[in-house]
Amino acid sequence: MLVLSRRVGESIAIGDDVVVTVLEVRGDVVRVGIAAPRSVAVHRAELLAELESSNKEAASPSDDAVRSLAEALSTREES
Amino acid sequence: MIAQETPVRPGLRNDVRGSEMTEIPVIELVQDMPGFPGLNRFALVQLDEHGLLCALRSLDDPQLRFLVVPPAAFFPGYEPVVDDDTVEALGIERVEDVLLLVVVNAGTSVQTATANLVAPVLVNTATRRAQQVILDDPSLSVAVPLAAA
Numbered sequence: 016m017l018v019l020s021r022r023v024g025e026s027i028a029i030g031d032d033v034v035v036t037v038l039e040v041r042g043d044v045v046r047v048g049i050a051a052p053r054s055v056a057v058h059r060a061e062l063l064a065e066l067e068s069s070n071k072e073a074a075s076p077s078d079d080a081v082r083s084l085a086e087a088l089s090t091r092e093e094s
Numbered sequence: 095m096i097a098q099e100t101p102v103r104p105g106l107r108n109d110v111r112g113s114e115m116t117e118i119p120v121i122e123l124v125q126d127m128p129g130f131p132g133l134n135r136f137a138l139v140q141l142d143e144h145g146l147l148c149a150l151r152s153l154d155d156p157q158l159r160f161l162v163v164p165p166a167a168f169f170p171g172y173e174p175v176v177d178d179d180t181v182e183a184l185g186i187e188r189v190e191d192v193l194l195l196v197v198v199n200a201g202t203s204v205q206t207a208t209a210n211l212v213a214p215v216l217v218n219t220a221t222r223r224a225q226q227v228i229l230d231d232p233s234l235s236v237a238v239p240l241a242a243a
Contacts, residue, residue, distance in 0.1 A: 053183040056125045058228055066213050066228060067129035069236045073199035073210070074130070075158055080200035081149075084161070085142040087204035 120153060121217060121224050124183045128213075128226065133158065136224070138217070148195070150215065162195040162215060168240055169196075174214055180227050184218040193217040197226070199237065208237035 019027060026036040032052050039046040049057045056063070076084075123134045135153040146167055152158035165172045174194070176186070186192060195215045201207045212234040217224040 063128055065236055069210055070127055070129040073197050076161055076200035084200050084204055084207055085147050088146050089142055
């Protein structure tokens with residue numbers, strides 16, 4: 016990990032397209048602004064980790080699981 | 095027997111029953127699905143006859159698909175707010191063009207199936223661009239049971 020120290024108002028450039036700016040420091044909370052193109056996802060790390068894990072668990076269910084879910088939903092729809 | 099997969103031209107309603115289908119519309123993700131880098135081209139296929147259960151099938155990796163449902167049928171109060179960046183990224187011009195889907199984890203049975211409400215998939219049916227949008231709402235969960243809905 017590259018470690019840099021910045022003051023409020025200063026920035027860090029990442030690659031060609033991403034700029035991180037320290038906006039405010041209040042107590043132990045740092046407010047950070049990120050300028051990045053739309054193609055680059057920017058999220059709280061722990062939220063992204065949770066989402067990755069959720070997507071991976073949900074991905075590519077077995078045909079059996081799909082079939083029983085489809086049947087259950089049809090029943091629901093018809094009731 | 096494997097469930098019949100019907101390719102869907104994304105519709106403008108709460109289910110995804112398509113109209114005339116001449117080719118399989120390619121849905122282009124403007125950002126990777128978290129956990130699945132580099133796979134941006136998907137097709138939306140219908141898995142049941144009511145248009146409630148669908149799959150986003152990767153056109154780049156034949157093994158990959160995500161089960162998705164339109165949430166209105168299960169979570170009627172669910173109205174995620176779409177931010178301006180997403181509107182711009184997907185080229186959304188009319189709210190009617192937006193198809194809202196949530197990823198379903200089939201679990202081991204219907205009782206354990208859950209839907210991800212914190213990161214819905216938004217599809218702009220006009221541009222066919224889509225994105226899994228992570229909502230900044232701590233009250234939403236990544237695994238909400240479908241059975242309770």
